[in-house]
Amino acid sequence: MAGEGISPIMSRRLVAATEAYAASAEKAATLEDTVHQVLNGTTTGVSVYQVPAFLALARSLSRLTEKFSGESLAVEASVICTKWITRGLTQSVVFAIREALGISAPVGP
Numbered sequence: 001m002a003g004e005g006i007s008p009i010m011s012r013r014l015v016a017a018t019e020a021y022a023a024s025a026e027k028a029a030t031l032e033d034t035v036h037q038v039l040n041g042t043t044t045g046v047s048v049y050q051v052p053a054f055l056a057l058a059r060s061l062s063r064l065t066e067k068f069s070g071e072s073l074a075v076e077a078s079v080i081c082t083k084w085i086t087r088g089l090t091q092s093v094v095f096a097i098r099e100a101l102g103i104s105a106p107v108g109p
Contacts, residue, residue: 031058031101038096046093057084057094061101074106 006014035058039046046054060080068076081094095105 027062028059031055031062034058034100035097038093038100042090042093042096044090044093046090050089053084053087053089054093054097057081057089058097058101060084061098061103065101065103071106074104077103078106 032055035051035054039051039054057080061077064073064076064080077098081098085091085094098105
């Protein structure tokens with residue numbers, strides 16, 4: 001992929017950027033597959049026009065897993081889930097996506 005006039009340093013950077021993009025694209029595809037599996041497994045009859053909203057929810061939750069863990073992750077995910085439920089998404093499906101991503105519900109008082 002490196003051209004004739006590219007320095008060795010830039011060549012390594014190009015390879016690293018290409019690998020990072022491939023990993024990111026694979027992660028996005030896996031996330032989308034997970035959401036579609038949850039949506040296909042529900043009996044609530046999710047409308048087609050809501051699919052992008054469920055994908056946005058999953059991306060938001062996925063980003064949280066890179067910043068938080070444990071109870072902090074659960075609390076932050078709860079805030080994101082509440083936001084999307086308020087926007088009109090079905091609560092049971094939102095929670096199913098959260099669980100499919102490996103995020104537990106927060107333990108409240």
